[in-house]
Amino acid sequence: MNKQLVAFEQIGISFNGRTLLDGIDMSISEGEIVTLIGPNGSGKSTLIRILLGLQAATSGEVVRHKTLRIGYMPQKLHIDPTLPLTVKHFLALVRGVDKHQILPTLETLGIAHLIHSQVHVLSGGETQRVLLARALLNKPNLLVLDEPVQGVDVNGQVELYNLIEGIRDELGCGVLMVSHDLHLVMAKTDTVVCINQHVCCSGSPQHVTGHPAYQALFGVPGADESIAIYAHQHDHVHGEHGSILSGDDDTHANCNH
Numbered sequence: 001m002n003k004q005l006v007a008f009e010q011i012g013i014s015f016n017g018r019t020l021l022d023g024i025d026m027s028i029s030e031g032e033i034v035t036l037i038g039p040n041g042s043g044k045s046t047l048i049r050i051l052l053g054l055q056a057a058t059s060g061e062v063v064r065h066k067t068l069r070i071g072y073m074p075q076k077l078h079i080d081p082t083l084p085l086t087v088k089h090f091l092a093l094v095r096g097v098d099k100h101q102i103l104p105t106l107e108t109l110g111i112a113h114l115i116h117s118q119v120h121v122l123s124g125g126e127t128q129r130v131l132l133a134r135a136l137l138n139k140p141n142l143l144v145l146d147e148p149v150q151g152v153d154v155n156g157q158v159e160l161y162n163l164i165e166g167i168r169d170e171l172g173c174g175v176l177m178v179s180h181d182l183h184l185v186m187a188k189t190d191t192v193v194c195i196n197q198h199v200c201c202s203g204s205p206q207h208v209t210g211h212p213a214y215q216a217l218f219g220v221p222g223a224d225e226s227i228a229i230y231a232h233q234h235d236h237v238h239g240e241h242g243s244i245l246s247g248d249d250d251t252h253a254n255c256n257h
């Protein structure tokens with residue numbers, strides 16, 4: 001069995017008395033691609049921030065393997081557009097980077113020709129690849145990608161997911177992704193975890209997509225396959241502070257807790 005890199009154990013977090021995450025259990029192993037899905041504001045990025053140590057959980061524990069080394073790709077590049085900065089110089093800012101690895105990494109990602117380009121003139125897809133290059137230059141055994149295909153057209157999304165899968169195959173690293181592009185990402189994912197305060201559904205894409213919960217959450221029969229709709233129907237009701245009050249309607253999506 002592959003080495004487990006990270007395990008979230010009963011992670012919970014509250015802000016100003018409001019429970020955002022409650023009792024989250026999930027894990028990521030080497031060679032595994034895990035995709036985190038859920039409605040806007042359900043706490044996906046917060047869970048990533050907890051993993052990165054940028055946010056403290058209110059309860060529970062993140063168990064990290066002693067060899068864990070994370071390469072993080074944020075949702076967006078936050079750089080002052082008036083600041084002159086080439087791709088090469090941007091990547092040279094990675095702490096401890098081996099500068100000889102910059103060009104080969106860009107070659108792997110198909111953007112070697114952009115090495116002397118200014119970062120603020122890059123297209124959406126090019127920017128995402130530069131951010132992926134930065135994550136890879138950290139020599140990770142876990143890639144953490146927060147909405148990696150944001151701002152990328154559909155063809156570009158397929159290419160990026162293929163690249164990510166290829167990187168997993170080559171490096172044998174684990175991958176944790178947040179995504180809204182359910183149909184495209186499913187084909188490249190080993191495990192899907194759907195959160196909405198708690199873990200609502202999880203498992204292989206085959207298991208999850210065949211599950212009534214998934215269909216109630218994301219699928220509208222006959223609708224455009226590329227459109228994912230968050231119509232999250234619980235089989236229970238949440239109280240004011242997030243507690244689960246009832247589970248009396250078994251025609252609704254079944255959540256796993």
Ligand SMILES: Nc1ncnc2c1ncn2[C@@H]1O[C@H](COP(=O)(O)OP(=O)(O)OP(=O)(O)O)[C@@H](O)[C@H]1O
Pocket residue numbers: 015016020038039040041042043044045046047
């Ligand atoms: N430090 C904080 N203090 C107060 N509220 C916070 C804090 N961090 C996050 N939140 C709130 O938690 C909620 C979840 O945010 P988060 O960004 O984790 O959701 P998300 O699932 O990643 O959303 P999206 O899909 O829209 O990116 C938001 O309502 C946000 O305002």
